[in-house]
Amino acid sequence: MPAYRHARRKANYLPFTIAVCAVIAVIIITVIVIVATSGDEPTHSANTTTTATATTRPADTTAQSTTISTTAATTSGSATGNRTSGSGNAGNSGSGSGAGGAYGSSDNMLYTGSLLTVPASGSVTKTQKEVKYGLQILVNNDYDYDENQPTDHVMMTAFSDRAYKVAYTDLNADRFTLQQFNRMTADYKKIYPNEYLQVCSGYRTIATQRRNFNNSVAADGLEETLKWFSKPGYSEHHTGFSIDFNTNAYGSAAFTGKGNQVWFSKNCHKYGFILRYQADKYDITRINAEPWHFRQVGIPHADYIMKNNLCLEEYIEKIKNYSHDNPLTITPDAGGTYNVYYVKSTGASTVIDLSGYKSYYCSGNNVDGFIITAQK
Numbered sequence: 001m002p003a004y005r006h007a008r009r010k011a012n013y014l015p016f017t018i019a020v021c022a023v024i025a026v027i028i029i030t031v032i033v034i035v036a037t038s039g040d041e042p043t044h045s046a047n048t049t050t051t052a053t054a055t056t057r058p059a060d061t062t063a064q065s066t067t068i069s070t071t072a073a074t075t076s077g078s079a080t081g082n083r084t085s086g087s088g089n090a091g092n093s094g095s096g097s098g099a100g101g102a103y104g105s106s107d108n109m110l111y112t113g114s115l116l117t118v119p120a121s122g123s124v125t126k127t128q129k130e131v132k133y134g135l136q137i138l139v140n141n142d143y144d145y146d147e148n149q150p151t152d153h154v155m156m157t158a159f160s161d162r163a164y165k166v167a168y169t170d171l172n173a174d175r176f177t178l179q180q181f182n183r184m185t186a187d188y189k190k191i192y193p194n195e196y197l198q199v200c201s202g203y204r205t206i207a208t209q210r211r212n213f214n215n216s217v218a219a220d221g222l223e224e225t226l227k228w229f230s231k232p233g234y235s236e237h238h239t240g241f242s243i244d245f246n247t248n249a250y251g252s253a254a255f256t257g258k259g260n261q262v263w264f265s266k267n268c269h270k271y272g273f274i275l276r277y278q279a280d281k282y283d284i285t286r287i288n289a290e291p292w293h294f295r296q297v298g299i300p301h302a303d304y305i306m307k308n309n310l311c312l313e314e315y316i317e318k319i320k321n322y323s324h325d326n327p328l329t330i331t332p333d334a335g336g337t338y339n340v341y342y343v344k345s346t347g348a349s350t351v352i353d354l355s356g357y358k359s360y361y362c363s364g365n366n367v368d369g370f371i372i373t374a375q376k
């Protein structure tokens with residue numbers, strides 16, 4: 001096409017181009033507002049009559065209304081909780097030695113901060129249901145959370161020395177997750193003593209999610225609801241391994257992950273946390289960027305995930321390339337050397353080969369097999 005015609009055509013299209021740009025700008029601003037105010041599964045509301053109306057709706061800021069009955073037993077300081085076995089030394093000793101470590105004599109897949117001693121047989125056997133249990137499970141819109149697994153939840157308010165405020169007195173989370181979260185936030189406050197931190201979400205029951213979801217559907221319809229809620233059973237908050245910093249402005253500073261808060265995305269892996277939902281992984285997670293949502297997966301895994309810019313979905317797939325005979329070796333910033341590998345579930349019972357290792361932890365991946373973390 002001759003240059004002059006090109007120029008003329010450009011001129012003719014100029015008003016149209018301006019109009020298109022204006023429309024795009026409006027769309028972008030709208031998207032920004034929605035992203036800024038949405039959540040992975042905004043609990044928004046216990047009073048869901050107000051849901052789905054406003055772009056001012058803050059994510060994950062409303063009351064949890066969690067069922068505390070399952071966690072009450074652990075709040076007194078007794079570490080027995082509702083785990084199915086174990087003497088209950090849930091301390092974060094990190095020793096990894098001793099008979100059964102913190103699990104007692106049985107491997108119930110509840111991670112309490114120490115690897116377990118490999119039995120003399122050099123293997124353990126896992127059941128089909130245990131694919132859905134453990135610290136490294138993937139929970140998203142494809143893979144739901146099984147509430148039957150052993151848990152040990154602790155009230156956040158049980159820690160008087162915590163470095164953050166809790167938005168709701170009934171907030172609670174997995175004990176190991178909370179211990180690591182407390183360490184992380186305490187270290188942050190040592191560096192930035194004047195920074196304000198508040199937490200607004202931790203463990204959430206499926207029943208709570210279902211009630212909020214159904215209320216929203218009744219008020220606003222399914223389509224609108226799905227923009228704001230994870231389906232009941234499919235929220236990562238069911239695991240107790242996820243904690244949200246406050247995101248709203250109700251008497252507190254928002255958590256944007258910017259400014260001094262960049263420290264968290266740079267250092268969370270040292271405490272076993274990953275920044276679960278990042279903008280560049282939206283195509284995979286289908287969750288908007290959430291700078292406030294941190295998920296505990298264990299230190300070596302978090303180290304590898306954050307340093308290699310993976311989301312949990314990608315990591316779960318990647319680990320399938322590693323086996324007992326060809327493990328992934330991880331040497332995290334926090335210390336130690338770990339071998340990580342995958343064992344596909346073979347159905348009713350799966351034998352996990354641990355030969356050559358002294359200590360291990362076995363988690364299901366919640367998809368089709370097991371992730372082994374082992375040390376020699």
Ligand SMILES: [Zn+2]
Pocket residue numbers: 040041060201237242243244293
């Ligand atoms: Zn969250």
